[in-house]
Amino acid sequence: GELCSFADSATVIKQWQDVSSPGVAAKVKLSCGHAIFAKLFEMAPAAKGLFTRVNVADVNSPEFNGHVMRVMGGLDVLINYLGDTPTLEKMLDHLAKQHAVRDGVTTAGFGVMANVLMASMPQVVEGFNPDAWRNCLIPILNGMSVGLP
Numbered sequence: 001g002e003l004c005s006f007a008d009s010a011t012v013i014k015q016w017q018d019v020s021s022p023g024v025a026a027k028v029k030l031s032c033g034h035a036i037f038a039k040l041f042e043m044a045p046a047a048k049g050l051f052t053r054v055n056v057a058d059v060n061s062p063e064f065n066g067h068v069m070r071v072m073g074g075l076d077v078l079i080n081y082l083g084d085t086p087t088l089e090k091m092l093d094h095l096a097k098q099h100a101v102r103d104g105v106t107t108a109g110f111g112v113m114a115n116v117l118m119a120s121m122p123q124v125v126e127g128f129n130p131d132a133w134r135n136c137l138i139p140i141l142n143g144m145s146v147g148l149p
């Protein structure tokens with residue numbers, strides 16, 4: 001089945017591709033990723049403790065930058081696969097398993113992330129379509145939370 005409608009996925013993919021052309025993609029991902037984590041830690045301060053291994057103590061460190069780019073690279077791939085549900089579902093399964101082994105990562109944490117993404121994306125995406133983005137992001141985050149406490 002579909003995760004979000006064909007029309008919604010087409011909108012989200014197009015709007016995301018507008019901000020992820022090769023020339024600007026890395027910069028957008030890093031600055032947008034930092035804004036997303038800052039907001040996540042503001043809304044859920046305890047979540048900071050999950051990222052000590054990647055040096056969250058210094059959010060501008062190479063280690064944390066690397067983490068931000070893994071997350072944003074992951075999100076980039078997921079968005080671009082909204083039109084290929086079977087592959088998207090396998091990637092979500094894989095990410096769910098990678099998160100399930102991290103102590104303290106919860107479904108509630110992904111719920112906060114949904115709010116953070118919906119609040120942050122309009123700042124980088126031109127003509128942000130909230131309905132299309134919500135309809136597509138929620139199933140992505142739900143798929144990544146399968147098996148989490």
Ligand code: HEM
Pocket residue numbers: 047050051053054067070071072074075095098099102105106109110113
């Ligand atoms: C848009 C949503 C998210 C995406 C695309 C995403 C993606 C990723 C990716 C690709 C990794 C690296 C996996 C690896 O190499 O092992 C990762 C690691 C991790 N993620 Fe997420 N993630 C998301 C949301 C979250 C949320 C909401 C939390 C916590 C509530 C979380 C907690 C973690 C932790 C603790 C790690 C391991 C960090 C380390 O390397 O020590 N993630 N995530």
